[in-house]
Amino acid sequence: MTKLQQMVKQKKQLFFGVLAWLLVTQYAHTQNIENVTWVMLNFYQTGTNNALLRIQRNDSLLNTLYLSTKDSERTSIIIDQQKMGNCQISNLPPDTMALIINFGQESAINVKLNIKALAHTHLKIFNQRNDTTRWQPGVVEKFRQPDSYANLGVIKTDRSMEGLKKLRLANIVSEFRDNLAVYRDNANLLYGLIDQEGDIKQDAIYEYISPVNQYWAFHKNGMVDLANSNGQLIYPLKYENIMLLGNNCMTLFSSNDSVTIVNSKIAIVKRFAPNTNINTYTLNPNRFIIAQNGLAGLIDAQGNLVVPFTYSQMEWVNEAYLKVRKNGTWCGIIDTSGAVVVPIRYDEIYPPQAETTIDDHVFAVQQDKLWGLLRRDNTFLVPPRYANTLMPMGKYWQCFDNDNHTTVLDSTGQMVLSLPYYLMWGYTPPRTQVVLNGKYGYIDAQGKEIIPCISEQPICFYYGNSEDKIINTTKALIRSKGKCGVVDYNGKFVLTVIYDQILPQNADPMRSLLNYDVEYYAVSQDKKAGVINAKGQITIPLQYDAVSFACNNLVRLYAQRDTKCGWATANGKIYVQPKLPTKTCQYYEQKVVTYPTQKGCEYANDHPCDPIPLPCYQCEQDCPDEQWLKGLLLGK
Known part of the structure; x- marks a missing residue:
C-alpha cells in the first residue's frame, strides 16, 4: 500500500x-x-x-x-x-x-x-x-x-x-446459475453443487469450484475437472487450470501437454507449446497477452497471434493501447494491432488511467532520469526536467518533490502553483487539503493557507448518509494536540480546539464519517460533559458524567456513569436532573463520556461508547419527543 x-x-x-x-x-x-x-x-x-x-x-x-x-x-x-x-x-x-x-x-x-x-x-x-x-x-x-x-x-x-x-x-458461496450454486460442506470444508430446492447435485469433494463460461471447473489435487451446466463431468482430472478467454472460448493449461484453446462446444481451435502462458486479465475482450520463452505478444479471443512474441514486458494501458518494454530496458506504447504509438526509447512511462484514451491525453515519460509530458503526436508538452514522476490528479499534473513540496501543472503544461505542502487528494480548487510535517490543513486556489496545518487527522468536509452516499458539508472535525474543535470551509472555528470529545447532534452510530454541520454538539472538557450550540454558546452546562442526543432535540444526561439518567432539551431546558434509574433494553447509543468505557466505537473519529447502555426509560419509545417525556415524568 x-x-x-x-x-x-x-x-x-x-x-x-x-x-x-x-x-x-x-x-x-x-x-x-x-x-x-x-x-x-x-x-x-x-x-x-x-x-x-x-x-x-x-x-x-x-x-x-x-x-x-x-x-x-x-x-x-x-x-x-x-x-x-x-x-x-x-x-x-x-x-x-x-x-x-x-x-x-x-x-x-x-x-x-x-x-x-x-x-x-x-x-x-x-x-x-x-x-x-x-x-x-x-x-x-x-x-x-x-x-x-x-x-x-x-x-x-x-x-x-x-x-x-x-x-x-x-455456506452458499456463489450466485445461482441454471438452478445450481456452489456450497461448502461444514464437515470437510470442501465444495460441491446444490440446487435451489436444497438437493445436492455434486458432492462436496473438491477444493474449489468456479464457473467458466456455461461450465463448471472442479479443482482437486492441483488438477481440474470440467463439468457442464448440470454438473456432469465432461473432462476428467487432466488440466492444471481452466480459464475463460473472451466470451466464447476457454484455455486449458497442462504442464505436460500443450496449452489448448477450445470454443463453447469444447472443440479445439488452437494449440500452443507447453511453456506458453496466456494472461486472461484484459481491458479488451478480444485481445489477450501471451508469453512464450520470455517474450510477450497478443492473441485474439480465438487464439490467433495478432502481435508476435517481440517484447520482454507488456501491460494494458486501456482497451486500445499497451505499454511495452524491449530488452528489459526501453519502453513505449503500442496499439492492439501492434502498431507503435509512442517510440520505444524512454526509461519509463506513466500512462493515463485506463478510463482515458491517449488520443486526447498527455502522459508522463522519463528520459535520462528526468520526467516530462509527452503529447499523443510525440511532441513534448513539458520537456523532461523534473526529478520525480509527474502524476495525473484530476485536471492537473503534480510532481511530489518530497513530502513537503508539490508542483502543480495545468493541462497546458503551465505551472499553477509550487507549494511547500504534500497534496493529499491533489489540487482541488477552490479548496485543497494539504499536509505539512504530518499535519493537515487547507489552502485556497492561490495557495493561501485557509486552515492552518495543525490537525492530526484529515479534515473531512463530507459525511456518509443512511444510503451510504458521500454528502459534502461545510463543517468538519479538527483534532490537534489531543483536543477537538469544529472548523468551517472558510477556516472559521465554530468550536475552538479545546474539547476532549465532540459528538454532533443526530450522529448515526453506523456511519464512519459524521456530519458536523448541525445545530448542537455534545462535548466534554476536564472530565465533564454538556452541550454547546453552533454559535459556541453553552446550552447545557458541562457538569455531567455523560450526555447523548435523543430524537427531537432531546438530550439524555447521565450521572454515576450509566446508573442515573435525566432529560433536557438541546437548547437548555432541564426537565429532570440525573436521578432516574436506567434500564437495560435493546437500544445502542453513542454518547460523550468522561470515564473509561468497555471499548471504543471504532469509527473514524473514535467517540467512546459502551455496547450496553441504557437510555433511561426509552425502551418502549424509539424516537421520544417532549410530549412523551412530559407524560413519562408525570407517570414517575
Missing part, C-alpha cells in the same frame, strides 16, 4: 469473523397481495453479541432496532403503529449468531431482507413448503467492499397452511 493510500484510508467498522445462521420463521396465513405492505429489513452484525435491524419502506427509515444476544425477550417489529412481529438474536455454539424473525398471522406484509457483509458467514434458512411462496437464497460472502449487501430474497406472508419445510443451505 502506498503512502498516499495509507493517508486517505478511513477506519472502517470491524466485523467479527463469526459464523451466522439465519433462522426465518413465519406463521401460516393467506393474504391478498394487493393489501400487502412491502418493507426492507437491513440486518447489520456489529459484534459477536450485537446487531442492528433497520426497517425501511421505500426511501423512509421507519425504525432501527438495536439487538443484543443478552436480551431475554424478543423485540417487537412495529410498522405504522401496528405490531407486525418480533425478532431476536442469540448465540449458538460454536461462535455462531442466530437471527429469528417472526411475523404474526394477521401481518399483511412482504419483506425484503438484506444482510450487511459478514465475513465467513454461514446460513441456515427455513423456507416455506409452498412453491409459490418460497424465496430464493442469494449470495453471502466476504465482500471486497465492507458496506455492500447480500440480498437474501423476498419473504411473503401470503402462504398456505402447510407450515414450513426445513431446508439447510449452508
Whole structure:
C-alpha cells in the first residue's frame, strides 16, 4: 500500500469473523397481495453479541432496532403503529449468531431482507413448503467492499397452511446459475453443487469450484475437472487450470501437454507449446497477452497471434493501447494491432488511467532520469526536467518533490502553483487539503493557507448518509494536540480546539464519517460533559458524567456513569436532573463520556461508547419527543 493510500484510508467498522445462521420463521396465513405492505429489513452484525435491524419502506427509515444476544425477550417489529412481529438474536455454539424473525398471522406484509457483509458467514434458512411462496437464497460472502449487501430474497406472508419445510443451505458461496450454486460442506470444508430446492447435485469433494463460461471447473489435487451446466463431468482430472478467454472460448493449461484453446462446444481451435502462458486479465475482450520463452505478444479471443512474441514486458494501458518494454530496458506504447504509438526509447512511462484514451491525453515519460509530458503526436508538452514522476490528479499534473513540496501543472503544461505542502487528494480548487510535517490543513486556489496545518487527522468536509452516499458539508472535525474543535470551509472555528470529545447532534452510530454541520454538539472538557450550540454558546452546562442526543432535540444526561439518567432539551431546558434509574433494553447509543468505557466505537473519529447502555426509560419509545417525556415524568 502506498503512502498516499495509507493517508486517505478511513477506519472502517470491524466485523467479527463469526459464523451466522439465519433462522426465518413465519406463521401460516393467506393474504391478498394487493393489501400487502412491502418493507426492507437491513440486518447489520456489529459484534459477536450485537446487531442492528433497520426497517425501511421505500426511501423512509421507519425504525432501527438495536439487538443484543443478552436480551431475554424478543423485540417487537412495529410498522405504522401496528405490531407486525418480533425478532431476536442469540448465540449458538460454536461462535455462531442466530437471527429469528417472526411475523404474526394477521401481518399483511412482504419483506425484503438484506444482510450487511459478514465475513465467513454461514446460513441456515427455513423456507416455506409452498412453491409459490418460497424465496430464493442469494449470495453471502466476504465482500471486497465492507458496506455492500447480500440480498437474501423476498419473504411473503401470503402462504398456505402447510407450515414450513426445513431446508439447510449452508455456506452458499456463489450466485445461482441454471438452478445450481456452489456450497461448502461444514464437515470437510470442501465444495460441491446444490440446487435451489436444497438437493445436492455434486458432492462436496473438491477444493474449489468456479464457473467458466456455461461450465463448471472442479479443482482437486492441483488438477481440474470440467463439468457442464448440470454438473456432469465432461473432462476428467487432466488440466492444471481452466480459464475463460473472451466470451466464447476457454484455455486449458497442462504442464505436460500443450496449452489448448477450445470454443463453447469444447472443440479445439488452437494449440500452443507447453511453456506458453496466456494472461486472461484484459481491458479488451478480444485481445489477450501471451508469453512464450520470455517474450510477450497478443492473441485474439480465438487464439490467433495478432502481435508476435517481440517484447520482454507488456501491460494494458486501456482497451486500445499497451505499454511495452524491449530488452528489459526501453519502453513505449503500442496499439492492439501492434502498431507503435509512442517510440520505444524512454526509461519509463506513466500512462493515463485506463478510463482515458491517449488520443486526447498527455502522459508522463522519463528520459535520462528526468520526467516530462509527452503529447499523443510525440511532441513534448513539458520537456523532461523534473526529478520525480509527474502524476495525473484530476485536471492537473503534480510532481511530489518530497513530502513537503508539490508542483502543480495545468493541462497546458503551465505551472499553477509550487507549494511547500504534500497534496493529499491533489489540487482541488477552490479548496485543497494539504499536509505539512504530518499535519493537515487547507489552502485556497492561490495557495493561501485557509486552515492552518495543525490537525492530526484529515479534515473531512463530507459525511456518509443512511444510503451510504458521500454528502459534502461545510463543517468538519479538527483534532490537534489531543483536543477537538469544529472548523468551517472558510477556516472559521465554530468550536475552538479545546474539547476532549465532540459528538454532533443526530450522529448515526453506523456511519464512519459524521456530519458536523448541525445545530448542537455534545462535548466534554476536564472530565465533564454538556452541550454547546453552533454559535459556541453553552446550552447545557458541562457538569455531567455523560450526555447523548435523543430524537427531537432531546438530550439524555447521565450521572454515576450509566446508573442515573435525566432529560433536557438541546437548547437548555432541564426537565429532570440525573436521578432516574436506567434500564437495560435493546437500544445502542453513542454518547460523550468522561470515564473509561468497555471499548471504543471504532469509527473514524473514535467517540467512546459502551455496547450496553441504557437510555433511561426509552425502551418502549424509539424516537421520544417532549410530549412523551412530559407524560413519562408525570407517570414517575
